[in-house]
Amino acid sequence: MNVHIPTAQEQLKFLKNIQLILQSGSFSSTYKFALLISLSRLAIEKGEDSGESLSLEYTDIAEKFIELYWKQAVPYIFNDEGQLILNQNNGKQAAIVNRIIEHRKNYSSLGMLRRDSLVWLTLLNEVKSIVKKMPVTFLQNINGQNFEFLYQLDRCRKQLILLPQVMFCLRQFSEIIEELCQKRWIDYIKKNSSNAPILNQLPNLEQFMFEPSRNQLNAVANVLVDLQDCKCFYCNKPMCNGNYAVDHFIPWSMYPSDTGHNFVLADSSCNSKKSNLLASDEFLHKWQERNEEHDLIIVDRISILGFLTDKERSHKVAEWAYKQANENNYVKWNVING
Ligand SMILES: [Zn+2]
Incomplete structure (x- = not known):
């Protein structure tokens, strides 16, 4: 296996591939944006600047998902009175969001939920199994073809193992990846017809979805x-x-x-x-x-x-x-x- 630090050319190719999956990937929910953002943040928090592969715990990925969706699982208020929980899926609301909406009824903050360790662990496990089944399986799918440049599916049963050089590139391009994902995520929300009521009244959508209150x-x-x-x-x-x-x-x-x-x-x-x-x-x-x-x-x-x-x-x-x-x-x- 290739464990050298990727050359400039290899790094550009990686970036092109990220753009390709964001552009052409079949996205039926916002999970894939959440997954890419999670991998990029974990590469920073858990990784280093080398060409080695990196094994990530599904629990850590699930935790990042919960953080990302926690903010978005309350009604988005627009025009002073209208409100709507953003639909993150092409059909019914995404399962992870539904779980989090339920918990937000009982816990005023993510910190409070984390302290209730039994409930927290149950949620983590639920999210973990959805992440494994859905976005991890489909992120690298382009028009029905599997395009495994981040990780190999069959080697990612217990942990998600990033291929050599991927950790390095995620760390190198994290700011670009975050921005691309956030923009595409916002676009997805705007184009999803079940979010139509908020269309044209979105001055604060970005702030609502991603920034601290x-x-x-x-x-x-x-x-x-x-x-x-x-x-x-x-x-x-x-x-x-x-x-x-x-x-x-x-x-x-x-x-x-x-x-x-x-x-x-x-x-x-x-x-x-x-x-x-x-x-x-x-x-x-x-x-x-x-x-x-x-x-x-x-x-x-x-x-x-x-x-x-x-x-x-x-x-x-x-x-x-x-x-x-x-x-x-x-x-x-x-x-x-x-
Ligand atoms: Zn000062």
């Missing part, structure tokens, strides 16, 4: 005010006037998934100047130290708000992001020249 972030801000003694994470100035915002330390544009350890509180000025840039290296160290020191508080107080809080994973994501930035010469922001 304001309420949730306000609750995170309350935790961080305590943690940072109400001082800006970047310039250290006091923010007693309440003029602050929750900042994604690793910018949302690079890694669009909320994890508890990624949040810092910044004054409005630093927050808007940093925008979607990475902070300079000194802040990476400050952030890592903050997470080491306050890990327990973050896990305890932010996970209950519904965010996944796993320090190791957050730090792996940061390691990936700074490596990408260094290799591709992304501009980094710091307080002085910002």
Whole structure:
């Protein structure tokens, strides 16, 4: 087997293939977008920059599915009064979404559901078996032909094993893949006739489907005010006037998934100047130290708000992001020249 780091040509071919399955794949539900996003995020959280294959647990994939659909399994409100739960399937609502809708009646946040471990594990197992049966089987299907460039189906019984070079390419192109998938996912929702009532009134559809809610972030801000003694994470100035915002330390544009350890509180000025840039290296160290020191508080107080809080994973994501930035010469922001 080929375990070298893929050549530039091989990397481009991979990207072309991703585009091909998004363009020509037969998509009867949004599961395939969710699967591709999940694989790409897990390659960052669990993988490394080598040409090796990577074995992924179906449980981890199922967890990513639940996170993605949890947000979308409440009514989308439009025109002030109309509301509709987005249909994620060509026929009846997708089974995973139905399961999650049921749980949302009993649990106010994903964090609360996770704490009820018996219910959580049952849901994980249900989602796991659907993921295995549906999107994993059909993702690489183009016009009835199996096109196995991500994984080989017959070798993916217990775990999903990414082929050599795939982990490397997913990590390399994760930002592009996320964006492609999100755009195609939104398009699918718009074109699905059972979502017709919301057609033409979608200014916030993207925000509704993928971005964290304001309420949730306000609750995170309350935790961080305590943690940072109400001082800006970047310039250290006091923010007693309440003029602050929750900042994604690793910018949302690079890694669009909320994890508890990624949040810092910044004054409005630093927050808007940093925008979607990475902070300079000194802040990476400050952030890592903050997470080491306050890990327990973050896990305890932010996970209950519904965010996944796993320090190791957050730090792996940061390691990936700074490596990408260094290799591709992304501009980094710091307080002085910002
Ligand atoms: Zn500041």
